[in-house]
Amino acid sequence: MAASTDARTAPVAVQQVLSQLKGEELKTWRVAEVRNRPSADERGIDLPFPLGWFAIGYVDELPVGEARPIRYFGRELVMWRGEDGQVRVLDAYCRHLGAHMGHGGRVVGNLIECPFHAWRYDGEGIVREIPYARAIPPQVKRPCAHQWVVEEANGLIWTWYHPFGEKPQWALEHYPETSNPEWTPYQRYEWFVYAPLQSMAENGVDSAHFQFVHGTAGFPDAEIFWDGHRRSGVVSAKMGTPTGEVDGRIVSGQNGAGQSYTRFEGISETLLVAAITPIDRDRVHARFAFTQPRAEAEGPGAGLARALIRDICKQFDQDKVIWDRQAYLAKAIICDGDGPIIRYRRYYEQFYAERAPVPAAALA
Structure with a gap:
């Protein structure tokens, strides 16, 4: 008792x-x-990643103008907060030569700049600026296939994960x-x-x-x-x-x-x-x-x-x-x-x- x-x-x-x-x-x-x-493999863990909203950080841990590397869902990602206060997430590897933009990348306005050759991406993965090139290659003028929807709620930063990149199916609480x-x-x-x-x-x-x-x-x-x-x-x-x-x-x-x-x-x-x-x-x-x-x-x-x-x-x-x-x-x-x-x-x-x-x- x-x-x-x-x-x-x-x-x-x-x-x-x-x-x-x-x-x-x-x-x-x-x-x-x-x-x-x-x-x-020994433990029989062969489950996929479930879809849904998932937290990727606390709101107050990411100030304006800061970028950081994160890894979730078996993928390397880069997360940053632009001058407009909005958090954005992309797959981390630059589409140019594969540099990891979460390590040494910097925020310029609302764009993330690759540390290797300063290619600058928006939150959809479109290359908006290449400082040394006369023209941006057409392949990178299109959004990335996988879009990371990001919202802030309850003091946390959340992203919607779907293995096929589909849009959110329900709202955050x-x-x-x-x-x-x-x-x-x-x-x-x-x-x-x-x-x-x-x-x-x-x-x-x-x-x-x-x-x-x-x-x-x-x-x-x-x-x-x-x-x-x-x-x-x-x-x-x-x-x-x-x-x-x-x-x-x-x-x-x-x-x-x-x-x-x-x-x-x-x-x-x-x-x-x-x-x-x-x-x-x-x-x-x-x-x-x-x-x-x-x-x-x-x-x-x-x-x-x-x-x-x-x-x-x-x-x-x-x-x-x-x-x-x-x-x-x-x-x-x-x-x-x-x-x-x-x-x-x-x-x-x-x-x-x-x-x-x-x-x-x-x-x-």
Whole structure:
């Protein structure tokens, strides 16, 4: 019964890996390469990148006039913010002689300039200027085949990914807390996880792992709702705090494969914006951005508010220990009590554009 009177999870098997990591060592572990791990092929990771909106940075990390290299979806990209304040993204390699424009490239007005021969591109990949040439070759006067649609929302920079370059099929969600001055600026955490995005996403409906990985007293009973590209869930439960139990709710939502949120109600009001973006087949960049009401985060309940965030991050650390070496089994053997993992996989299939569409009946 002790677990029901304290918000902190009990020690579990994966804690043997984490128990010696504190402070800066823990932060370093979260983003460090996992050496001697099995390859993606050995682990059966052959999943495509899912389509959808994905975060590629925080808004305040990219000032006007700055360019930076990024890598997502198995591609080298360059991202820059022009003088007009707009963020643009292109495939990174110059169409001239292949220089990487994210390394040494500079912003000129709203254009990105290649560091090799100063060819200048707009956000569609059209070469607008070549300083030493009398004429621009006609092949580079046309937009690039793959266009990267970019939007800013909730303090993050997002791009729409589709393997065939198709336009966005749904809109980004906006969370009012992120622009409310009565809520705190983001507390930010990040990880690199060596797993496919789908395996990480399935974790939210895997009921049984909460006890054995996170040390909860039992399995959470969640209501899950499926609506096209959206999924939402509600967990209502008694939550332990140092002063006793309170009625709490965890409300989560998923807007396609790349945008999700979780609202924690009861212990300390908290919004978690989870921005999780695939880099390669077996590597994912995970950002957790937390905001809380200032009255709670900076008031008498500040300690509890901080403890909630620590516990959420600790649970993600525990999951990472598993994910970093987990194989992907396309024909997983599921038993009663596991939660709707197979149903979730059917839902997720719609985000793989390279695969044949799943019949609507299979998603029911």
